[in-house]
Amino acid sequence: MDVGGFLGLVERARGGDRRALGRILTFLEDLSVSNAWMVEYLASNSSGKAQVIGITGIPGAGKSSLISRLIKAFRDKGYRVAVIAIDPTSPLSSGALLGDRLRMQDHATDPGVFIRSVTTAGFEGGLSLAALAMIEAFDALGYDKIIVETVGVGQDETTVMDAADTIIVVTMPGAGDDVQALKAGVLEIGDIYVVNKSDKPEASKTYEYMSFVAEKGDIGREGAWRPLVVKTSAVLGMGIRDLVEAVDKHLEYLVGSGDKAARTAKRRKLLIKLLAKKIVLDTLKKVYEEHDQSVGEVAKTLKGFYEESLELVRLAGRKLIEGS
Ligand SMILES: Nc1nc2c(ncn2[C@@H]2O[C@H](COP(=O)(O)OP(=O)(O)O)[C@@H](O)[C@H]2O)c(=O)[nH]1
Ligand SMILES: [Mg+2]
DSSP states (O other): OOHHHHHHHHHHHHTTOHHHHHHHHHHHTTOOTTTHHHHHHHHHTOOSOSEEEEEEOOTTSSHHHHHHHHHHHHHHTTOOEEEEEEEOSOGGGTHHHHHHHHHHGGGTTOTTEEEEEEESTTOTTOHHHHHHHHHHHHHHTTOSEEEEEOOSOSHHHHHHHHTOSEEEEEEOTTOHHHHHHSOHHHHHOOSEEEEOOTTSTTHHHHHHHHHHHHHHHHTTOOSSOOOEEEEOBTTTTBSHHHHHHHHHHHHHHHHHHTHHHHHHHHHHHHHHHHHHHHHHHHHHHHHHHTTTSOHHHHHHHHHHHHHHHHHHHHHHHHHHHHHO
């Protein structure tokens, strides 16, 4: 797609055309040297003001159900909300994906809400790049809250969580052993810990445990933010107000401490790095595939690529870092 066509899509997406936005996101799922400028354009047009909220936790904890509640609460406050649901399952078990869609379908006709599901299958490690690019797109298109759902396993998901402004770790009663089985890294990343399904009797024990985890996460963390623990029931709609309050409080903290700007800049630098890496890998793959080239030809390809990527990184880097 040429620049004019893409700007037309962006214009239509700004005007509320969901299909245009869907097409933009599809381009971002398949970034290469030929369309990297799309990311540059979107990122240099994004305000960096959107709050990127990462929601992680074991499958079944109620992340999707909670997100549905959060969407409603954010919409009531007048925010536009985007959701990137990263589904780790293979295409074989895409039932989970369908489940997410069904739970969130209440919002399907609301123009202030956009939900995108992406599967890890078929991305070959480029999923975090796609997700970070989508974040810039949603920000550029005026979404205030960008929620990313993951189950927190795998390099891609860890990378995306690292890039969030606010990290919510969701657990549920009876998941104690699973919680302990989770990597310590996952346990300590939360800005907010949610004990969902607190309509169940074992919830208070889990709440105690998570309070301990939150304290542990507090140790060695730089800055003054003390992780919060919130009890919710997504099914009954309990504790949602507390959760929204915690999310707001964390944003206030980020803005007040200067952390918000720092995180946005860090996220964009990471995006550039992942994009450059993707282009390097694509090119190497191409060179390997054409292994019957002479050494001289390979060297020429690499030199051309080097100049091209240098120019790209220079341009993108300057715009993004100046703009953030
Ligand atoms: N009892 C109870 N069940 C819940 C609650 N929240 C979600 N569930 C159920 O737990 C299951 C998994 O929920 P889902 O939102 O898909 O979890 P996810 O895998 O973390 O996204 C579904 O059957 C939900 O209806 C809750 O607060 N209480
Ligand atoms: Mg889910």
